[in-house]
Amino acid sequence: MPSVAQHTVSGRRRRSPLPYTWQRGYLLASPALLVMLAILLYPLGYSFTMSFFRWDLSGSAPFIGMANYTDELFGRQFNQALRNQTIFSIISITIEVVAGMAIAVLVNGKLRGMRLARTLLLVPPMIAPAVVGLNFRWLFNTQYGLVDALLRMFNLPDIPWLNHPTWALVSVIVADVWQNTPLMVLLFLAGLQSLPQEPLEAATVDGATPWQRFWHIVLPLMRPIIMIALMLRIIDTFRTFDVVWLMTQGGPGGATNLLTVYSYLLAFQAVDFGHAAAVSYIALGMSLFVLGLLYGIPWLIAKRRAI
Amino acid sequence: MMSANLSRRKFLAASAAVTAGSLAAPWIARADANEITALLITGGPLYPKYWEKIVQDFTAKTGIKVRYDLLEFTPLTAKVVTLSAARSSQYDVYSTHTAQIDSYFNHFAPLNSYFSDSELAEFYPVAVKYLRDPKTGNLAAIPRNMDSRVQYYRSDIYQEKGLKPAETWEELVDVGLKLTGNGHYGLVVPGQGDPAQRTFSDLLWQAGGDWVDQANKPAFNSEAGIKALTFYRDLIQKHKIVPPDAVGYQWNENSTEFSSGTVYANFDWPGAFATLSNPETSRVVGKWSTAPYVKDKAAISCAISHAMALNGQSGRKDAAVEFIKYTVGPEAQRLQFDQFTNFPSSQAIAKEVISAAKGPQAVWLQQLETTIANGKEWPKLAGFSKVCTLMFSAIEQALTDQVSPADSLNQAATEAEEIMRRAGAYD
Numbered sequence: 001m002p003s004v005a006q007h008t009v010s011g012r013r014r015r016s017p018l019p020y021t022w023q024r025g026y027l028l029a030s031p032a033l034l035v036m037l038a039i040l041l042y043p044l045g046y047s048f049t050m051s052f053f054r055w056d057l058s059g060s061a062p063f064i065g066m067a068n069y070t071d072e073l074f075g076r077q078f079n080q081a082l083r084n085q086t087i088f089s090i091i092s093i094t095i096e097v098v099a100g101m102a103i104a105v106l107v108n109g110k111l112r113g114m115r116l117a118r119t120l121l122l123v124p125p126m127i128a129p130a131v132v133g134l135n136f137r138w139l140f141n142t143q144y145g146l147v148d149a150l151l152r153m154f155n156l157p158d159i160p161w162l163n164h165p166t167w168a169l170v171s172v173i174v175a176d177v178w179q180n181t182p183l184m185v186l187l188f189l190a191g192l193q194s195l196p197q198e199p200l201e202a203a204t205v206d207g208a209t210p211w212q213r214f215w216h217i218v219l220p221l222m223r224p225i226i227m228i229a230l231m232l233r234i235i236d237t238f239r240t241f242d243v244v245w246l247m248t249q250g251g252p253g254g255a256t257n258l259l260t261v262y263s264y265l266l267a268f269q270a271v272d273f274g275h276a277a278a279v280s281y282i283a284l285g286m287s288l289f290v291l292g293l294l295y296g297i298p299w300l301i302a303k304r305r306a307i
Numbered sequence: 308m309m310s311a312n313l314s315r316r317k318f319l320a321a322s323a324a325v326t327a328g329s330l331a332a333p334w335i336a337r338a339d340a341n342e343i344t345a346l347l348i349t350g351g352p353l354y355p356k357y358w359e360k361i362v363q364d365f366t367a368k369t370g371i372k373v374r375y376d377l378l379e380f381t382p383l384t385a386k387v388v389t390l391s392a393a394r395s396s397q398y399d400v401y402s403t404h405t406a407q408i409d410s411y412f413n414h415f416a417p418l419n420s421y422f423s424d425s426e427l428a429e430f431y432p433v434a435v436k437y438l439r440d441p442k443t444g445n446l447a448a449i450p451r452n453m454d455s456r457v458q459y460y461r462s463d464i465y466q467e468k469g470l471k472p473a474e475t476w477e478e479l480v481d482v483g484l485k486l487t488g489n490g491h492y493g494l495v496v497p498g499q500g501d502p503a504q505r506t507f508s509d510l511l512w513q514a515g516g517d518w519v520d521q522a523n524k525p526a527f528n529s530e531a532g533i534k535a536l537t538f539y540r541d542l543i544q545k546h547k548i549v550p551p552d553a554v555g556y557q558w559n560e561n562s563t564e565f566s567s568g569t570v571y572a573n574f575d576w577p578g579a580f581a582t583l584s585n586p587e588t589s590r591v592v593g594k595w596s597t598a599p600y601v602k603d604k605a606a607i608s609c610a611i612s613h614a615m616a617l618n619g620q621s622g623r624k625d626a627a628v629e630f631i632k633y634t635v636g637p638e639a640q641r642l643q644f645d646q647f648t649n650f651p652s653s654q655a656i657a658k659e660v661i662s663a664a665k666g667p668q669a670v671w672l673q674q675l676e677t678t679i680a681n682g683k684e685w686p687k688l689a690g691f692s693k694v695c696t697l698m699f700s701a702i703e704q705a706l707t708d709q710v711s712p713a714d715s716l717n718q719a720a721t722e723a724e725e726i727m728r729r730a731g732a733y734d
Contacts, residue, residue, distance in 0.1 A: 057391055058689060058730060059413035076718070077700060142552050143490070143569070163498075163554045165709055251499050252554040253704035268385045270693035271410040273392060 051277035061274075068278035078279065080254050081262040084169060085283075088258060089237040092176045096233060097226065099177070100184025105214065107185065108192045118189070121182040129179065133246025136175040137162070140247075162248060165255035172244050172256050179243070180236070184229055191225035192218070227298075231291055238287040259283040342372040343627045345400035346386065348613060349377035350578075353646050360642065365633045371626045380404070387411070396620035399627035403448050405437050405611040406501065407695075409687040415616040417445035421628045429653050430635075434612040437684040448614035449635050450652035452643055454576055455610045455678040456509075457671065459583065461571040462596035472572070472598035476513075476538055479601050483548030486571045495561045495570040496542060498554035502561075503702045504695060505609055506574075508685055509600070510535035512607035518685050523732055525694075525723045528716035535603075536705050536712035544708055554707050566591060574600060574608075580671055581648040597671040600678055610682020612652055650675055690730025694723040 026033075051068055053061045072078040107114050107121070124132075139146050140161035148158045161171045195218065203213050241260040244250065250257035250265065257265075259279060267276035347358055355377060362373045376398075378386060387401050391414040403411065419427075427435055427446070434450035460472045464486065473479035483493030496506055511517070516531025526532070543549045550556075550564060558576070565573040566582060566589040573579075580597075583589045600608045615631045617624060633639060640651040644660050650672075651657045661672045685691065701719035705712045727733065 054729070055392070056690075056693070056730065057388070057410050057414060076722070077697070143550055160551055163552050163707070165707055168555075248555060249499060251703050252707040253709050254700045255707070255709070257700075265696055266693075268388055269407075269699075270696040271388055271407065272693050 047277045048281060050273055051281050053274050055274035055277070056272045064274070068274045069282065072275060072278050072282065077254060077257070077262065078282075081257045081259050081279075084255070084257055085238070085259045087169060088173060088176070088240070088256075089234065092173050092180070092237055093230065093233045095173075095177050096181045096184050097229060099181050100229070101188050101222075101226075103181070103185045104188035104192055105218075108189055121185050123182075124179045125183045125186075127179070129242035130246055132175055132179050133243040136171065136178075136243070137247045140171050163252055165252060168248050168252055168255045172247055175243050175247060176237075176240065180233065184233075187225060187229050187232075188222065191222050195221050227294065230294060234287055234290050234294070238283050341370060341626070342374060343399040343621075343623050343630055344397065345373055345375040345627075345630065346383065346390075346398040346402060347375050347377050347400075348383055348402035349379055351647070357642065357646050361634060361639055364638065365630055368633075369629055371629060373630055390618075394620055396618065396622060399618055399621040399623055400630055401616045401618060402451075403614050403616045405434065405450075405614065405684055407692050408438055408447050408614075409440075409689065410692045411616065412440040412443070412445065412447055412687075414619050415447045416619040416621065416624060417443075417447070418449050418617060418628070418631070419444070419446045421617075421632070422446070422449065429655060431610070431612075431652055431654060431657075431679055433610045433679065433682045433684065434614070434652055437687055438612070438614055439687070441687055442689075448616035449631060450612035450614045451635050452577075452640070452649040453610060453612050453652050453657075453679050454650070455675060455682050456574045456576055456608055457600055457674045457678060458598040459565060459573050459575050459579055459595055460598060461568075461591065461594055463594040464571050472596075473601050474599070476601060476603050480542070480546050480548065483542070483572070484546060487548045490569070492550050492564075492570045493548040494542065494572045495556070495564045496539070496549055496553055496574070497556045497558060497561050498543065498706050499557055499703060500699050501695070502557045503706065504685075504698050507536060507539055507698070507702050509574075509608045510539055510603070512683055513601070513603040513605055514538075515604040519688070523686070523688055523727070525720040525727075527698075527723075528713070528720040532716050533713045536702065536716060538603075539702075540706050540708070540712060543706055554703065565595075577648050577650045577675060580668070596667060597674055599674050606678075607681055607683055608678050609684055610679045611684055650679065688727055688730075688732040690727040690732055693726050693730070697722055697726065 052063060052065060054064050054068075055061050103121075107117050138144070140148075142148050142158055142160060142163065145161070147161065151158060159167060161167050199217050199221075200213055203217055208216070239260055240258055241264065244256055244258055244261055245264070248256040250261040260283070263276045263279040263283070266272050266279060270276075349355060349358070358375065358377060362375060366372055383402060384404070384407065387403065388410070390397060391411060394414075401415070403415070430450050431453055434453060435446065438448045438450065439446050458472055465472065465482075468485060470482050470485060473482045479494065486493035497503055508518070511527060511532050514531040514535045516527065516529045516535065518525070518527050520526040543551070543553055550570065552560075556564075561573055562575055562579055562582065564570045565575070565579075568590045583595055584592060586592050600606060615634050617627050617631060621627050635652060637653070637656055640653055640656045641660070643649045644651055644656075651660060657676060661669065661676060664672050685695075697719055701710075701715045704710045705715040710718075
């Protein structure tokens with residue numbers, strides 16, 4: 001039998017000049033690794049380095065240690081952005097997961113028209129976030145917007161969607177929920193359809209109500225899918241930009257300034273790349289921390305139970 | 308078959324050749340000394356034709372070819388910032404603007420040595436002054452056209468109601484209150500970002516204040532500044548003569564509100580004259596007129612300019628400067644005015660244009676020229692670009708009643724001084 005290092009080319013047996021070792025594997029993969037280093041790790045490392053310098057096009061770029069980080073962590077604008085980011089992430093993800101699960105359970109049933117409903121669910125995630133942002137900007141316009149026009153039709157008061165700080169944050173959450181809930185539905189639907197039927201059938205025979213079946217059987221079995229969905233959305237909310245930028249540009253008065261928007265403003269309006277990089281890495285650190293909690297807490301609980 | 312003839316060795320050799328070719332392409336292109344590259348501004352369907360004509364005429368006269376890319380103002384600014392940070396020599400010439408020029412003092416090559424004093428004296432002094440680095444005196448860019456604002460108002464509605472365009476802040480409120488109702492508003496002002504800062508800036512100067520004091524320390528939180536921001540906020544929140552969504556408006560929304568007929572007065576830029584006269588872009592053709600900007604203690608508004616800059620990294624500076632000179636020369640400025648009603652940066656060309664104009668256009672040009680001649684711009688101190696971002700937020704917070712004007716300005720002044728100190732404005 002020929003060894004792994006031997007090849008058959010044009011019917012002739014050839015011995016490879018190099019033995020099959022792990023070095024050879026790296027050698028063969030090196031072009032791809034070099035490209036990856038150049039286009040992925042180099043900019044990442046460069047921007048991380050940048051966050052420790054005063055990098056503002058002033059000519060000199062002195063090393064300033066953690067100053068960019070401390071400036072931001074104790075700064076008014078960063079704290080406003082952080083507060084907005086926390087509210088935006090928690091509320092959006094909660095609504096998307098709860099509503100996503102509810103709709104998934106509904107469309108999982110054998111009701112008429114569910115096939116069409118499942119197809120329509122694909123539409124919002126397929127639309128570019130920039131288009132969603134522009135559409136919601138018009139929908140929520142107080143003078144010409146469809147939403148306030150409908151409220152007026154029912155003699156209800158106008159809502160200052162985009163010009164009141166609180167309502168502006170509500171508006172961007174609504175747009176985000178509209179776009180991303182269907183994605184949760186599709187994920188949960190896939191999970192629901194792959195659940196084993198035996199425990200559910202046994203529970204039905206034992207007289208469990210639909211709610212009891214959902215709460216005690218479906219939800220625990222769906223936990224891995226829910227975890228994946230949560231992770232995806234946490235990563236996503238920390239890099240939300242387009243929808244917010246096109247709806248409010250972070251306004252009014254910074255009320256919808258998320259960390260990404262704030263970082264963009266620092267880099268391209270304030271021309272302060274050092275602080276912009278620091279904000280980006282704080283956001284990255286925060287999302288990794290939240291993901292770590294999401295992984296770590298269930299792991300710790302399981303470990304304690306095992307003890 | 309092709310695949311049968313293509314050995315691994317040939318494939319690798321071909322790939323290496325293609326890669327080497329593509330890597331060498333910029334240097335091969337750079338080898339042509341008679342060709343320069345430019346990143347230019349666009350802003351409407353007429354701009355590409357304008358630049359094409361400028362470039363063709365320039366090449367016909369000088370033999371220097373120009374390869375150029377067009378971008379709208381915001382992405383253009385982002386790209387210039389990025390390329391400057393990367394010390395890129397991709398473009399020899401940049402379109403730029405007075406607004407953020409302080410960020411580029413170390414990246415644009417000084418143009419002083421390419422223009423004589425008498426040539427520079429031809430341009431509006433306000434533009435040349437604010438394109439210079441106050442520390443070194445170097446001229447970072449040369450003005451291509453002037454931008455300032457006058458009042459555009461609905462002459463038909465004003466006549467119907469027996470009103471005259473406002474001259475003072477008090478009249479602005481009075482007239483606005485008489486015109487607001489039934490889904491219409493007496494006035495529109497922007498309320499976000501750079502446009503909000505410009506509007507505050509005008510009101511600050513009109514109230515007798517300024518951005519910085521003699522020692523370049525922030526002074527915008529003076530009594531005049533607080534009065535200006537309070538007046539600005541009250542237009543929206545107290546008198547309600549402005550559409551409530553204005554706190555999210557920038558220039559485009561303001562122009563659209565006026566050209567659609569929803570609001571009856573607006574302070575707009577020179578390009579509005581052409582837009583409002585065109586039935587394709589305006590519902591109020593023939594129903595509007597212009598008047599001078601309002602005033603409080605003084606009649607001061609910002610006078611800024613789109614400008615042309617030479618990339619400090621350029622390897623073909625002389626050819627690039629030839630192109631820059633052509634774009635600010637008489638032919639290009641006249642063409643610019645004819646196509647976009649952009650106001651010339653050269654005083655001599657401006658005089659020619661004004662004397663040739665007739666009727667409402669002549670009146671408007673006179674009003675615009677007065678604003679430009681008396682105009683100002685915010686300081687070009689180190690770090691002021693970052694102060695602007697801070698001011699956007701401070702002004703917006705006051706306009707949306709999240710913070711009082713005094714608190715907002717005082718807090719911003721403290722932070723602004725620290726930003727400018729760190730950036731070296733007081734060294």
